[in-house]
Amino acid sequence: MNIDSLKNHIAQARTDLVFKELSLYFDNKPDDLLLNKFKIIHSQWSDLRKNDFLLSTQERTQAVGKINYLVLELLDEIKKSSSNEVGESFQSFENQIIRILFLSANPADTSKLQLDTEFVEIQKLLQESPEYDKFDLKVDTNITPNKLHQAIQKYRPNIFHFSGHGFGTGELKDGTRSVEKPPVLSGLIIEDEKGNRKILSQSALDGLFELIAQEAEVQVVILNACYSAEQASTIKKYVKNVIGMTDSIGDKSAIAFATGFYRALANGKNIEMSFKYGKNAIALAGFNEEHKVILV
16 A cells, blocks of 8 residues: 555545545454554544535535544554565555556557457456455557557556567567567557557657656556567666566467466565566466566
C-alpha cells in the first residue's frame, strides 16, 4: 500500500477509494493495533454518506474535512508502523488496488503476433485469483500515438504493459517480436492512423514517461517486445521496475513470461518474485530464452 498515493487521493476528494484500499489492508491484518481506529473512522464516514442529504453544504464540508484529517493521521501511523515491511529494492503490491494497462500494436506491415492470446491468458489468471477484485485490467489495441496518450491519461496505471514488435539488431523473423533494423536507433513499433507501422523512438518514450511520472503512480513497466532493454534503461530514471528484452524473442516465450509474471502477481508475490516466475515459465516451456528477459 502506497501511503503517498492515498494521501494524494484524499487531496483529490477520492476518500471512498482510500477507505476501500484501507479495508483491504486491514483485512489481512486482523490483529493490527490500528484496526480499531480505522473502524471508528470508517464508521463515521459511512454515517456521513448515509446522512449526507440532511446536512448543509457548510456542515458537509466540515464533516468531510474532519474525517480526512483523521485518515491522514492514520496513514502517518501506518507508515511509521510498517516502515520495515517492504524491502528497499522492490515494492510489493500488498493490499493495493492494482491498475494494469495492457497496450498492444501489430501493424499490418509486420508479422502476425498472438497478442490477443497473451491478453486473454493474463485476464484469465487475474480473474481466477483469490483476490480478483484487487486487479483492474484495462486493454487498448492497435495503439497509435493519440490512443497511447488517451489510455495513459484515462487509466493512470500502476503497471504499464506493452506487447508488440520492437527493433534493434537482427533481421525480421516470423514467430518473433522483432522487425528489421531501420536506419535509426532502436525502438518500439506502434501504428499510424492507417494501421501501418510507426516508430516509437527512445527519445519519444523518454518524454512520455517523464510526463507519466507526474500523472500516475507507475510501479512496473513491461515492454514485451524484442530489443526493448534499451528503452527499459531509458525509462528506468522515471520508474523503479522496468522489464525489457535484450534480444529478439519468440512470441511463445513472450507469452510464457507474461503468464508466469501475472500468475505470481495474482498469488500475492512481489515484483521481484513475479519477474523470476515469469523467467522460469519460459524455461519450463523449453524455449531457452529466459536469459533475454531483464529487470533493470
